[in-house]
Amino acid sequence: MHIYKAMKDCERKVQKSLESPTVKLLREHMEKAGCPVKDTFFKVIYCRNKYGGSYAPGGGGISVCGNFRQRQDSVTRNCAHHACSEIRANRLSGDCHFKRELLRGILKIRGHEPECIKKRVLKSLSSNPFCAASTTSKDSMEAVWNICYNDTAPFDKAP
Incomplete structure (x- = not known):
C-alpha cells in the first residue's frame, strides 16, 4: 500500500475508533474526572521501526504508526x-x-x-x-x- 494512502487509511481508523460508543463513554468519564482527552491527543505518524504506536506522557499523547497499521484493532504494547x-x-x-x-x-x-x-x-x-x-x-x-x-x-x- 502506498505510504500516503496507508497514512490516510490509518487516520480514518483512528477517527472511526473515536466514534465507538465504548470510547465515547470512557472519554466522557475521563473528562468528568478532570482529564479530558481531545481528538488531537491522537496522532498518526510515520515510524521507522515496526511498532503499532506509542504513548508519550506529559501531554505528548498517543501516536499511531500509520505506515504499519493494517487492522483496526492491532496495537503493540508493553x-x-x-x-x-x-x-x-x-x-x-x-x-x-x-x-x-x-x-x-x-x-x-x-x-x-x-x-x-x-x-x-x-x-x-x-x-x-x-x-x-x-x-x-x-x-x-x-x-x-x-x-x-x-x-x-x-x-x-x-x-
Missing part, C-alpha cells in the same frame, strides 16, 4: 499493559460470559469466565513479538490479573 488491556477488554465485553460460552458449546459451570479470559489474553500476548515467550506472557498476565480483572471502571460492575 506486556503488562497489553495483558491488562486484554483482561479488561475481555471481562467488560461480556464475550466470556456464561451464556456466550454455552452457545460455543463450553458447558463448564464454574470458573468458565476467568479461564476464557486467560486463554484469550495468552493468545493475544503470544501474537505480540515482545511478549511471545510463554513464560513472559503468563508472568505478565498473572502480575496484573487481580487488579485488572477487578477494575470495571467506568462501570460499577462488569456488564
